[in-house]
Amino acid sequence: MAETEQINLKLSKGLLEAAQRYAINFGYRNVQELVAESMREKIFEKNEYDEGFSDKEIELVDSLIEMSVKSGKLVSEEELKKALNA
Numbered sequence: 001m002a003e004t005e006q007i008n009l010k011l012s013k014g015l016l017e018a019a020q021r022y023a024i025n026f027g028y029r030n031v032q033e034l035v036a037e038s039m040r041e042k043i044f045e046k047n048e049y050d051e052g053f054s055d056k057e058i059e060l061v062d063s064l065i066e067m068s069v070k071s072g073k074l075v076s077e078e079e080l081k082k083a084l085n086a
Contacts, residue, residue, distance in 0.1 A: 009035065 011019065019031045028034040061084070 016031070019034055023029075023031050023034045026034075028037070
């Protein structure tokens with residue numbers, strides 16, 4: 001099982017009450033489960049970026065972009081995609 005960490009979250013009374021009603025109406029065990037699922041949806045399911053890149057790959061792409069900006073050798077999005085897929 002993945003390691004978890006507990007956080008505290010402050011909500012206005014109205015938002016908490018609405019979240020409680022939503023959780024009951026849509027079958028969540030509690031507001032915490034609703035919040036966790038909502039975060040997963042926002043972060044992973046609707047994310048435009050491929051989460052499959054390793055930290056090292058992301059660092060390499062960031063370095064390439066930084067070097068391109070500094071050298072003034074910016075390329076089009078199409079050229080960048082072609083180079084990354086090579």
